[in-house]
Amino acid sequence: MSDPTDSIDPFDGASVPAHTGSALTRVLGLSALAALVVWALYGLVWSPPDREMGDLVRLLYVHVPVAILFYAGAGIATAASLLWLRGRTPGWDALAVAGAELGVVFGALTLLTGSIWGKPTWNTFWTWDARLTSTALLEVLLIGYLAVRRVDPSPAGGSVRASILGLLLFPNVIIVHFSVDWWRSLHQPATVTRLDPTIEGDMLVALMVGMLAGALVFAWLLVHRFRVAWLEQQVERHDLDAAVAARRAEGGLSPSTSTSTSEAQPA
């Protein structure tokens, strides 16, 4: 099993700047910015208003991509949790927390844009509909996942418990996605994830450009957040080593022995 950190650019021997950026993130970031501009132009200017929804359809060019990325964040957290439980490789744990945190951000955005769209369309910001309720439940589960990690950040405690909770995230994505088919729902059924999408022309292009731009932003954020999680692991290890060395020095013992449980390197 390979560590996800294997894809990180190898250390080239030059002075290393103190940040999480690299050539990869610069390419991703610039591509994301360009795609965001095209997305805004298509979503707000070039695409026509909908026959029934009017200009409100333009909110869906944000809502649908962020909802799919919300699913992606939860899916990444589940897959990485499973892989971490199998091999205890620190990189998978870092990827799981990165996916979960991005899931929380995009989940909040899904609920926010959905509520803003719901007010003029359904005349309410919120209703206890199956899709809305299951989406809110998934968001709460993701927040719970991050909270469990904070209670006990050690790999032996918090990471194990959080990873077990992480296994529940993707099954909930399936419930959220099919909730509109399984129960009577005010929310419209699938529009673009079916083989014959129910929108076309510039409106479909606007949505697809939105998904591409959203995916690029998500990937850029995921790489940065993964590296932050990696750095957190390294700082924790160094702090532990320093504390043990200090205690050993107090007791007159040699401080050279490392007590770290994590010795993996990012490249």
Add this chain to the structure above:
Amino acid sequence: MSTATTILAMSDGGYLAAGWLGAIVLVGGYALMTLRRGRKLSRRVPEGERRWS
């Protein structure tokens, strides 16, 4: 006419502005926070352990 004026002139322009600006502010804020955390943590880790540059 600026883009903001164009949006607000649309039917339900206030909702559109709230949705699009909310997305930009939330994701942009989170991105800045993540970059800041990365910078702060990077200074506490030896160069050899942040090999992605």
